[in-house]
Amino acid sequence: MSTLAKAPLPLLEQCVETLEHLPEYGLLRAPEIGLAMVRGRAEGTGPPFNLGEITITRCVVQLGEFSGFGYVAGRSKRHAELAALCDGLLQHPDWQDRVQAQVIIPLQTAAQEKRNTEAAEVESTRVNFFTMLRGEG
Amino acid sequence: MITQLAGFNDAVHDAQSTFRALLEALARPGIPQSTVSLTPPAGLDISCAAACLTLLDLETVVWLQPGFSGDVRPWLVFHTGCRFTDNPKAANFALLGDLGSSPKLSDFCWGTAEYPEAATSLLIQLPGLTGGKPVTLRGPGILNEIEVMLPLDTRFWQQWESVTADYPLGLDCWYFSQNQVVGLPRTARANFGEAAP
Numbered sequence: 144m145s146t147l148a149k150a151p152l153p154l155l156e157q158c159v160e161t162l163e164h165l166p167e168y169g170l171l172r173a174p175e176i177g178l179a180m181v182r183g184r185a186e187g188t189g190p191p192f193n194l195g196e197i198t199i200t201r202c203v204v205q206l207g208e209f210s211g212f213g214y215v216a217g218r219s220k221r222h223a224e225l226a227a228l229c230d231g232l233l234q235h236p237d238w239q240d241r242v243q244a245q246v247i248i249p250l251q252t253a254a255q256e257k258r259n260t261e262a263a264e265v266e267s268t269r270v271n272f273f274t275m276l277r278g279e280g
Numbered sequence: 281m282i283t284q285l286a287g288f289n290d291a292v293h294d295a296q297s298t299f300r301a302l303l304e305a306l307a308r309p310g311i312p313q314s315t316v317s318l319t320p321p322a323g324l325d326i327s328c329a330a331a332c333l334t335l336l337d338l339e340t341v342v343w344l345q346p347g348f349s350g351d352v353r354p355w356l357v358f359h360t361g362c363r364f365t366d367n368p369k370a371a372n373f374a375l376l377g378d379l380g381s382s383p384k385l386s387d388f389c390w391g392t393a394e395y396p397e398a399a400t401s402l403l404i405q406l407p408g409l410t411g412g413k414p415v416t417l418r419g420p421g422i423l424n425e426i427e428v429m430l431p432l433d434t435r436f437w438q439q440w441e442s443v444t445a446d447y448p449l450g451l452d453c454w455y456f457s458q459n460q461v462v463g464l465p466r467t468a469r470a471n472f473g474e475a476a477p
Contacts, residue, residue: 171286172359210282 147226148215150250155225158246162238168228171210172203174220206231283355285319287333294318298334305454305463310417310426312409312460323349323377328405328456335373335401336360343371343388343400347378368400376404379432385439388451396448399466406431409457416471417464425471430455430462437472444469 147155159165176198183194202213202223211231213223229246232238288294294316301313320329336342338361344353352375356362365371368387376382391399412431418424443450443466450466 169286171284173291175291205284205286208284210284 144212144214144226144230146247146250146254147213147229149254151253152219152222152225154250154253155222155229155246158249159225159229161245162232162241165228165232166206166235166238168211168231169205170202170224171205172201174200174202174213174223176200176218176220202227204228204231206235209234283321283351283358285321285351285355287359288316288318288330294330295334298330301461302331302334302454302463305461306421306452306465307463308421309419309463309465309468310422310428312462315459315461317459321349321351321355323352324355325405325456326459327461328375328403329355330459331403331454331456331461332356332375333359335403336362338362340372341365341370343368343374345374345376345378345382347381348375371400374400374402376402379404379406379436385436385443385451390443390446390449390451393449396450399449399451402451402453403456404453405456407457409455409460409462413472415473417468418471419465419468421465422468428462434472437470440464440470 150158177200178196179199181194181197182191184191197216198218200215200218200220200223202220204211204213204224204227206228209231211227211229211234213225213227213230215222215226229242232242233247298315301315305311305313315327315330317326318330318333320326324332336356340360340362342356342362342364343366344356344364353364362373368374368383369389371389374388385402388400388402389398391397408431410429410431412429413434414427414429415432415437416425416427447466452466453464455462455464
């Protein structure tokens with residue numbers, strides 16, 4: 144779900160296109176845009192506080208007996224629908240393996256590559272801070 | 281369990297037209313209004329389902345009469361996100377399907393003198409909107425008087441009389457059958473033949 148939600152939309156479209164002859168599906172909940180409060184904790188352990196609101200688009204599709212859920216950040220209704228569709232297909236025994244191979248794996252690979260590139264770019268400007276130890280006494 | 285049924289076909293416009301129908305129903309007591317069509321879960325009428333989708337949301341507390349089919353609750357939760365209560369007094373809306381086994385009208389919240397609008401609104405599903413004993417209604421929104429033939433028993437109308445006696449406190453009701461709705465606001469005085477006219 145996280146892979147689908149975080150994937151860039153053009154890449155997700157591309158991957159879904161490779162799945163040919165998609166089954167018919169209905170919209171149980173048409174894509175809708177709303178707000179959710181993001182909460183945080185100072186240093187990860189402090190008391191929770193409201194960090195701010197985030198725009199969220201959600202969608203639920205119905206594929207036969209399966210319901211696929213899609214929650215994505217932002218206002219892209221298409222993204223939410225595709226994410227929900229893939230989630231539904233992943234529950235479908237006939238589609239599971241194909242979606243895993245043609246959508247999830249490529250998206251994960253792309254995300255990993257992006258992370259590696261960014262890490263490498265940041266790495267070149269790394270500054271190491273040393274704590275100066277004071278002399279005793 | 282997740283419902284398998286969709287809600288409104290056109291969420292915004294269907295909710296708006298249903299809201300208008302519900303307003304008209306209360307503004308003109310006794311005159312049936314039509315609502316949009318949708319596929320309701322088993323046990324709910326079309327108009328009642330449309331009213332639920334229109335009126336209920338995350339902030340409303342609903343008392344659902346036990347006896348509704350098991351499909352109704354998940355459908356309401358999925359499409360409206362409403363919360364449920366077992367205490368009729370705590371409910372903003374009460375959904376009734378069988379008046380014979382329902383609590384007395386006095387068991388619901390009538391509002392307070394400061395906040396009469398905090399009363400429970402009753403969504404009552406009936407087998408039909410005609411076929412009962414004729415009852416004459418009077419009050420705001422009614423020109424002279426209007427006769428309704430809702431299939432309600434005398435016991436109900438007696439309770440209604442006590443509900444309307446404490447105006448501005450009281451209950452507002454909608455009666456649903458198929459795709460029709462009739463409103464009975466707390467201002468409507470009923471003459472059911474046994475009380476003095």
